[in-house]
Amino acid sequence: MLTLANLMAILPLIIVAATAILVMLGIAWQRHHGGTVMVSASGLVLALISMPLAISALSSPPLLTVDGLAIMGSVLVLLCALVTVALSHHYLAGYTGPKEEFYLLLLCAVTGALGLVASSHLATLFISLELLSMPLYGMLAYSFRTERSLEAGIKYLILSAAATGFMLFGMALIYARTGQLDLAGLAAGMTAGPDAWALAGASMMVVGLGFKLSIVPFHLWTPDVYQGGPAPATIFLATVSKLAVFVLLLRLTMTAPVFNNDWLNSLFTLLALITMLGGNLLALFQSDIKRLLGYSSIAHFGYLLVAIVAGGSLAAETVGVYLITYLLATLAAFGVVTRLSSPSVGEDAAGLHHYRGLFWRRPWLAAVMTVSFLSLAGIPLTAGFIGKFYVLALGVADSRWWLVGGIVAGSAIGLFYYLRVMVTLYLPAPGMRRMDATNDWGNRIGGLTLLVVAVSILVLGVYPMPIILWVSELSTIAF
Amino acid sequence: MILVWLILIPFLGGLLCWQAERWSDQAPRWIALGTMLFVLVISVVLWWGVDFSLPGGAGSQWLLEWRVPWIPRFGIEIHLALDGLSLILVALTGFLGALAVLCSWHEIADRIGFFHLNLLFILGGVVGVFLALDLFLFFLFWEMMLVPMYFLIALWGHSGSPGQTRIRAATRFFIYTQASGLLMLVAIIALVFVNFSNTGELSFSYDVLRKADVPEPLAFWLMLGFFIAFAVKLPVVPFHGWLPDAHAQAPTAGSVDLAGILLKTAAYGILRFALPLFPEQSQAFAPVAMTLGLVGIIYGAVLACGQQDIKRLIAYTSISHMGFVLIALYSGSELAIQGAIVLMVAHAFSSAGLFILSGQLYERIHTRDMRMMGGLWGRIPVLPGFTVCLVAASLGMPATANFVGEFMVLFGTFPSAPVTVVIASIGLVLAAIYSLLLMQRVHHGPAYRAGPLAGPDAREYGIMLALLVLTLAVGLYPQPLLDTTADVAAPIAELFTGSTELAVRSGEVN
Numbered sequence: 001m002l003t004l005a006n007l008m009a010i011l012p013l014i015i016v017a018a019t020a021i022l023v024m025l026g027i028a029w030q031r032h033h034g035g036t037v038m039v040s041a042s043g044l045v046l047a048l049i050s051m052p053l054a055i056s057a058l059s060s061p062p063l064l065t066v067d068g069l070a071i072m073g074s075v076l077v078l079l080c081a082l083v084t085v086a087l088s089h090h091y092l093a094g095y096t097g098p099k100e101e102f103y104l105l106l107l108c109a110v111t112g113a114l115g116l117v118a119s120s121h122l123a124t125l126f127i128s129l130e131l132l133s134m135p136l137y138g139m140l141a142y143s144f145r146t147e148r149s150l151e152a153g154i155k156y157l158i159l160s161a162a163a164t165g166f167m168l169f170g171m172a173l174i175y176a177r178t179g180q181l182d183l184a185g186l187a188a189g190m191t192a193g194p195d196a197w198a199l200a201g202a203s204m205m206v207v208g209l210g211f212k213l214s215i216v217p218f219h220l221w222t223p224d225v226y227q228g229g230p231a232p233a234t235i236f237l238a239t240v241s242k243l244a245v246f247v248l249l250l251r252l253t254m255t256a257p258v259f260n261n262d263w264l265n266s267l268f269t270l271l272a273l274i275t276m277l278g279g280n281l282l283a284l285f286q287s288d289i290k291r292l293l294g295y296s297s298i299a300h301f302g303y304l305l306v307a308i309v310a311g312g313s314l315a316a317e318t319v320g321v322y323l324i325t326y327l328l329a330t331l332a333a334f335g336v337v338t339r340l341s342s343p344s345v346g347e348d349a350a351g352l353h354h355y356r357g358l359f360w361r362r363p364w365l366a367a368v369m370t371v372s373f374l375s376l377a378g379i380p381l382t383a384g385f386i387g388k389f390y391v392l393a394l395g396v397a398d399s400r401w402w403l404v405g406g407i408v409a410g411s412a413i414g415l416f417y418y419l420r421v422m423v424t425l426y427l428p429a430p431g432m433r434r435m436d437a438t439n440d441w442g443n444r445i446g447g448l449t450l451l452v453v454a455v456s457i458l459v460l461g462v463y464p465m466p467i468i469l470w471v472s473e474l475s476t477i478a479f
Numbered sequence: 480m481i482l483v484w485l486i487l488i489p490f491l492g493g494l495l496c497w498q499a500e501r502w503s504d505q506a507p508r509w510i511a512l513g514t515m516l517f518v519l520v521i522s523v524v525l526w527w528g529v530d531f532s533l534p535g536g537a538g539s540q541w542l543l544e545w546r547v548p549w550i551p552r553f554g555i556e557i558h559l560a561l562d563g564l565s566l567i568l569v570a571l572t573g574f575l576g577a578l579a580v581l582c583s584w585h586e587i588a589d590r591i592g593f594f595h596l597n598l599l600f601i602l603g604g605v606v607g608v609f610l611a612l613d614l615f616l617f618f619l620f621w622e623m624m625l626v627p628m629y630f631l632i633a634l635w636g637h638s639g640s641p642g643q644t645r646i647r648a649a650t651r652f653f654i655y656t657q658a659s660g661l662l663m664l665v666a667i668i669a670l671v672f673v674n675f676s677n678t679g680e681l682s683f684s685y686d687v688l689r690k691a692d693v694p695e696p697l698a699f700w701l702m703l704g705f706f707i708a709f710a711v712k713l714p715v716v717p718f719h720g721w722l723p724d725a726h727a728q729a730p731t732a733g734s735v736d737l738a739g740i741l742l743k744t745a746a747y748g749i750l751r752f753a754l755p756l757f758p759e760q761s762q763a764f765a766p767v768a769m770t771l772g773l774v775g776i777i778y779g780a781v782l783a784c785g786q787q788d789i790k791r792l793i794a795y796t797s798i799s800h801m802g803f804v805l806i807a808l809y810s811g812s813e814l815a816i817q818g819a820i821v822l823m824v825a826h827a828f829s830s831a832g833l834f835i836l837s838g839q840l841y842e843r844i845h846t847r848d849m850r851m852m853g854g855l856w857g858r859i860p861v862l863p864g865f866t867v868c869l870v871a872a873s874l875g876m877p878a879t880a881n882f883v884g885e886f887m888v889l890f891g892t893f894p895s896a897p898v899t900v901v902i903a904s905i906g907l908v909l910a911a912i913y914s915l916l917l918m919q920r921v922h923h924g925p926a927y928r929a930g931p932l933a934g935p936d937a938r939e940y941g942i943m944l945a946l947l948v949l950t951l952a953v954g955l956y957p958q959p960l961l962d963t964t965a966d967v968a969a970p971i972a973e974l975f976t977g978s979t980e981l982a983v984r985s986g987e988v989n
Contacts, residue, residue, distance in 0.1 A: 379625075381623055393668050393672070409658075412661065423630070423633045426593075
């Protein structure tokens with residue numbers, strides 16, 4: 001039975017869903033881009049504000065678990081969505097087709113993500129995952145008149161469907177073995193230790209989730225989709241979608257013992273190694289920033305898999321801190337791409353040559369880009385270093401020397417392409433005029449958001465205590 | 480608090496330089512110069528105010544200390560401390576920083592503000608390295624100074640031969656140092672967690688970790704993690720691949736910083752961290768380290784003889800000189816360690832001087848290729864004279880600081896490793912050869928082109944004179960330097976005395 005406390009606990013989800021309906025009705029009544037943005041943003045902010053209520057409710061409705069991990073995931077999802085909305089406004093202003101539906105899709109996907117981070121039952125897991133993915137197809141193919149965007153949407157649709165198939169098959173196998181669908185029941189049903197069927201089911205679920213997280217060897221869609229999708233959709237895919245799925249993976253491995261099996265653990269180790277090395281190696285000679293960031297996100301999720309392998313109390317904290325640092329850097333990097341692109345002039349400004357000499361044209365934008373790339377590369381005094389430190393500490397504390405070696409090698413390789421992009425920003429552009437373009441203050445919200453993100457990368461790099469405290473507090477709350 | 484300011488001043492000055500470009504082209508130069516002189520003055524005043532002749536045993540080994548908690552979750556503190564060694568190196572940083580600003584006065588013509596931002600950020604990071612005592616903080620500064628150095632080489636460097644672009648050199652420099660730095664980070668974290676499992680205290684503090692009891696096979700690997708990071712930066716021979724290119728492609732200011740200060744951070748790191756944290760393992764490793772040092776001495780010297788590019792030649796001599804430093808650091812003799820410190824200072828002066836000279840030559844004849852030089856003695860007034868003096872310093876002529884350093888290194892190491900010293904002495908002969916080759920090919924012989932060239936202006940004259948005076952001053956009267964660092968060298972030498980009986984004490988030299 002749903003009680004009032006239950007409803008309180010999922011208040012953010014309800015608010016976001018309600019906002020989605022409101023936006024839909026609004027569009028039916030009268031189209032207004034600015035108004036839609038305002039409504040969507042207020043809905044997300046309202047959901048954020050209701051977060052403390054959800055925490056204080058101290059209860060979990062059926063099929064969902066509102067614990068520290070879920071709270072952390074929800075807050076991050078909402079924040080990323082908010083930044084995406086702020087950046088989309090400027091981007092979509094140059095789009096000739098209908099603009100408002102983008103926010104509708106986005107809000108639906110956020111609802112799915114909020115459900116996904118809290119799901120403790122395979123049914124909610126599946127529904128939320130699909131609710132997250134379906135709108136993404138639409139978002140990726142949003143500027144469907146450009147070939148690449150359509151290609152991205154369809155590619156993601158087909159591969160995602162395949163992944164879903166794997167996922168369902170895996171769930172079915174586990175269900176056949178235990179007769180349970182909720183995670184606690186799964187844990188109880190397999191006290192005797194997993195057999196081959198359960199293991200097969202678990203590995204199939206890993207394959208399904210691996211597709212969403214673009215873990216090597218299930219990463220083939222990533223570069224094309226990143227490159228083709230409109231920049232705001234790519235931001236959403238790179239941040240909210242991956243974050244929610246990863247939180248889910250963490251929950252699965254922490255609660256269901258089948259994922260703690262030795263064999264699966266070695267599988268995860270192997271996946272982590274090839275993901276971090278593969279992602280970095282493939283990124284080496286990319287000349288398209290969006291593809292490059294796609295490969296870089298593959299590598300980052302390779303580092304994050306270390307937390308899944310190691311497990312334990314430090315792992316949840318590591319995941320939290322690393323995700324925050326990764327999200328900030330990714331938002332800033334894609335944010336700059338978004339600010340420079342506009343669908344009215346064709347494809348996104350993703351080629352590296354667009355960025356040559358950016359510092360001398362738009363110094364602040366280039367500074368944001370530099371900070372985000374430094375953070376992605378894990379250079380000290382940026383948040384990324386704190387994340388890398390956590391992952392290394394976790395690997396060392398758990399004596400996973402292979403993974404530690406992988407991280408070191410991966411980071412060294414990664415530097416090459418991060419530096420390449422960074423130095424491009426500062427090279428003199430042919431025929432450049434110094435300090436020529438002023439910042440386009442007409443798009444104030446997007447620009448300010450970017451600056452805030454970049455400043456928080458630096459602040460968290462210098463003084464990371466707030467997020468460490470927040471994450472470690474949350475990772476101990478379990479209801 | 481003054482320690483914090485020593486680090487903050489360059490950073491703030493750098494930001495100011497960046498913005499000062501709006502006002503005029505000269506503003507960033509003056510601000511940068513003022514900033515570095517300020518750092519220099521602070522450190523000299525500190526030096527003046529402290530009496531180093533007192534026995535350092537009373538209370539703390541640090542002259543100044545400053546600590547506040549930073550990331551309590553991992554027991555990380557902002558812990559800065561200053562002793563004689565750090566003081567000398569900070570002063571050196573201030574001095575060479577000012578020279579780096581001065582020598583790029585005319586060389587850097589575009590993006591002046593951003594150039595000085597990078598220059599000052601490097602120096603700020605280096606000062607941080609010399610002052611940080613918390614291992615996390617140390618690593619942070621260690622890595623942090625790479626980014627501006629990368630930009631310095633990549634944006635304002637010279638492209639060498641085709642295929643050897645400056646960006647490539649900068650990237651190589653960055654990846655070498657960053658990758659080895661990550662190994663050190665892993666070693667630091669492992670050390671911390673070993674200490675944590677032993678004592679239950681999670682701390683990155685130097686004092687705590689010095690007492691950590693690390694099980695044997697692991698301790699050796701951790702020591703190696705530290706050693707490799709420092710060996711790349713020093714550089715020790717198998718890890719030196721980045722150095723010649725980085726030096727040759729960097730702008731003059733970059734070469735001055737690299738040779739003068741950045742290489743010293745590695746020697747400082749060995750002295751401050753690698754040896755005290757792992758004394759037994761370091762001692763066991765000493766023969767290997769010394770051999771590597773020997774290889775470096777000979778290899779650097781031989782390759783220096785064959786270079787056509789004047790900056791590459793000087794770069795290879797750095798490898799050779801740093802070989803001496805490495806041998807001394809692992810000799811376990813107080814005399815040799817003090818010699819290493821003197822040699823570090825001396826090498827900073829002489830190599831910075833030679834790099835600045837080659838920069839000045841480049842401004843006049845627009846080449847660094849020695850095949851296109853020759854006979855410059857008759858064409859440029861005054862500068863060849865300075866070159867002779869600095870070349871003499873570089874080859875270790877008596878009365879220069881380099882002689883004192885090399886002599887003390889060889890003399891101090893002899894009791895524990897006579898064979899090493901004998902072979903290392905060959906390096907001195909080779910030093911004479913490459914130094915004279917440099918002199919001969921640049922300034923003597925048939926003139927490549929005719930016509931007089933401009934002599935040094937007051938700025939160039941001042942730079943060279945300052946370097947020369949300091950080289951001679953340290954060479955003739957090194958005692959103040961030795962007094963300052965005696966408290967640092969003695970305890971490190973004692974770490975080794977468990978098995979090596981030291982007959983030679985610095986008192987005998989006094």
